Amino acid sequence: MIKVGIIGTGVMGAGHARFIKEHVPDATVVGLSDIDTKKIAELSAELGTVLFSTTNPEELMNDSRVDAVIIASPDPLHVPHLRLAIASGKQILCEKPIATTLEDARMISAEIRTYQERVGKKMINFGFMRRFDPCYQEVRRLIATGDFGPPTFFRTVTRNVASTGATTTGLFTNIAIHDFDIYRWLFKDEWESIQSFYPRRSSLSPDGLADPLIIIGRLKSGVTMVGDVVAFNNYGFDCRVEVICEKGSIQIGTHGDVITQVNGVGGATKGGKMANNWMVRFEPSYIEELKAWIQEVKTGIVNPDLATVEDALIANEVCAIGISSIKPQK
Ligand SMILES: NC(=O)c1ccc[n+]([C@@H]2O[C@H](COP(=O)([O-])OP(=O)(O)OC[C@H]3O[C@@H](n4cnc5c(N)ncnc54)[C@H](O)[C@@H]3O)[C@@H](O)[C@H]2O)c1
Structure with missing residues (x-):
């Protein structure tokens, strides 16, 4: 014991x-x-x-x-x-x-x-x-089957109901850091570039917080991330993924369901009550x-x-590339 x-x-x-x-x-x-x-x-x-x-x-x-x-x-x-x-x-x-x-x-x-x-x-x-999440493991397995063809880009979403105490740099080191780690793991690849973009600031966010954050990142293979982080979304914890491959698409829905679109057949993600934070979705x-x-x-x-420790340091190194691209907010 x-x-x-x-x-x-x-x-x-x-x-x-x-x-x-x-x-x-x-x-x-x-x-x-x-x-x-x-x-x-x-x-x-x-x-x-x-x-x-x-x-x-x-x-x-x-x-x-x-x-x-x-x-x-x-x-x-x-x-x-x-x-x-x-x-x-x-x-x-x-x-x-x-x-x-x-x-x-x-x-x-x-x-x-x-x-x-x-x-x-x-x-x-x-x-x-997230490395232990059955959904990301299933996405990795599905890509490896070859049925979907090579991945080209992916969309990823991490939206919190509230992120009390969040800072503009913290949206990278506290939240987006999960993306920077999991996609290295999923694609067995390393990040080449990270660029942040800022849409109109949410009125739900505290003054001084650059929220939402949109991130475009590119892995060395060329596979590219289009991601967003929302610190205060008001509607429920929302973490979703779509990996777009040459012959099909693989999604992870808000409720942790894996859905594919391939060979002319498309699935639909589950709906239903959303949780207030990440504990339910990521319990497994x-x-x-x-x-x-x-x-x-x-x-x-x-x-x-x-x-x-090497993985943890790389995640922070990638955050730093993103942080260096932070622009002043309107
Ligand atoms: N892996 C994940 O999915 C995940 C999700 C959320 C948070 N986190 C991380 O987990 C950590 C904790 O986050 P949380 O959401 O539980 O925050 P939290 O604010 O709910 O809990 C932090 C706790 O630490 C206590 N604390 C403060 N100063 C302390 C001290 N000097 N000694 C001992 N305890 C002290 C606080 O009183 C509080 O109870 C953070 O680093 C966060 O980034 C990870």
């Missing part, structure tokens, strides 16, 4: 804790850390497995009752919490992004690489969970990611789909 500690008990930290309790039999959550003691108390009561809690992440990281730690604190705290992780010698799953600036991402990834070389194994994984990915991580912790056998 792997004993897990969690730093940050907000939406993601609490979600990981619930998924472990309900779906990962080889792990149990024994420790929680948050500066919000009410959140800790409520989650502890709900889980019924927590042995201790603390407002000090360093204490949790170094507690001998914990084997492995999930870092689910806010983005700007990932660098200091990753430094605690290096000092602790524990196995870590850190939520994306590795850092909020490219400079910090390069610095902390160099520290992690040096540390992992010294101990001789991978110690830190990153939460790019979080569960499979946690199972994969716990297996890796237990066996030491590396799972190639778990995002490494």
